[in-house]
Amino acid sequence: MTFGRRHRAALAVCGLGLLAATGTASAHGGSLAGGGRESLTIPTWLFLSTGGAAVGASFLLASFVTDRAFIERIHGWGRPLSGEFERVLGLVGQLIGVVGLAAVLVIGFVGPTTARTNLAILLVWVGWWAGLAMTTYLLGNAWATLNPLKTLADLLPTLDRSYPDRVGSWPAVAGLLVLVWLEVVSPLADQPRLLASAVAGYSVVTLAGALVFGPDDWFTQADPVERVFRYYGRFAPIGRGEDGLRLRLPGMDLSTPRLVDGPDEVAFVVALLWVTTYDGLVTTPAWRDLTTPLVEPGVPPHLLYPVALAIGFGFFLGVYRLAVRLSSDISDTYLTPAVLAQRFAPPLIAIAVGYHFAHYLGYFLVLAPSLAVALASPFADPATVPTLELPEWFGAIALTSVIVGHLVAIWVAHAAAYDLFPARLQAIRSQYPFIAVMVFYTMTSLWVVSQPEVALPHL
Amino acid sequence: MTETVATTDEQPASPSATEETYDVPADAETYDCSYCGRPFAREDWLALHRGLAHPNDLDDAEVEAFRAAHEDEEESLATFRLQALGALVLIYFGLLMIYALV
């Protein structure tokens, strides 16, 4: 079982799904353990064009829905959920969170050293980053309650310095990029001791931040993990409003105004999308060929990865801002580009959700039995652990989730545009640049999955 | 459980939220909403906005203007639907033909 490069393996599953669905190429069963992406039997340009065309056609279809009242009804639908047990559930959740953190630290440092039997590894990657994150957008954001660091920070005293407003959520943007860089270049999913050290380091930084600025400000603004889960949670059918929990349609809350506020939060959403791509990009042969002429004359590879991460992020942000500019010009509006940028960023969360589900559903299902075994006996180090064998058709689910993510994004942006502009044709036209960017993004992602996977070069 | 801001979906306004909402070029002709002040580049957009955002405050002339603008909008939407349908057909058959050839 390959732990380290699990995403790309899972992406391969998703690529297989597209082939299975179009029925034009023979696809054999995608296995997470296989570690390589499958080669295509249709030309790559056609594979990419099909994906791009699917996104473009979805936009055209969405543009047929021009009934304002209908759109508002869909997005406004919701009902309150009774909150009687909320307090008890909250306490239980906090307890589970703290016990989980303690388990990761203890088992990570003193448990078995093999990745596939170590509870810390399985709990963090399978239980938390795959499983809990999936429940966050499929059900609701439980991390808001479970977060053990928040529970601990609430118990600790605070200096309550005022959080610098102009810093905003930029620390969360930087934090997300750093976490993904560490995840890509270091064997965090293979070495329990290293993972436990990283979790301990992150905990110390987070608790220190909460100590200085107060838990509320720190977790709302600066903590990247809390923010990822909060944004994923906005997709979920169960959300938290002013009067307790509410039921709503999945994804439809992403069109609400003020969900993303300010250029820093726009940057975070774009970063969330970019890291998904970066993670796959660095194991393509193209990346290896591109970087070999740089590394051979002596550019240190350890510099290469963070620099590429930063440049790519800048590029994605630049493209998004350019789309906003163009949208502002095409729609001939007097709303500032900043307003448009904030309003059209949340739909991108739906795309990130679609890719996360495609990456991690298979990963989670395959390794869930191992997690159960490790939970039952955390200190044992059995020679073999059970894993689940996925059926051949499984890749189609991954593909479907990628497509559904794009569809929801297109629909939500459609609704946000209707809310923003008085004329419906103006609203539709305002989406042209974003649709172009989405088509480009889909094709880039499909290109990455169609590439053979190579080991992380130069490291 | 202590209720922290971070556990609700509603976020506090960040500092940048206070910046200007509208950006009108100095030499641009604008049609400003008399109810909320939002500027528009075209008169019929203002008429539509008044009907959508302030339906209960309008006088007869403004209601009439909204109706007229709405009818014009329906017509241009019908044209757009035809074009979109054409584009969809083009994408569909284009891909179909390419798949047949490749």
Ligand SMILES: [Zn+2]
């Ligand atoms: Zn108005």
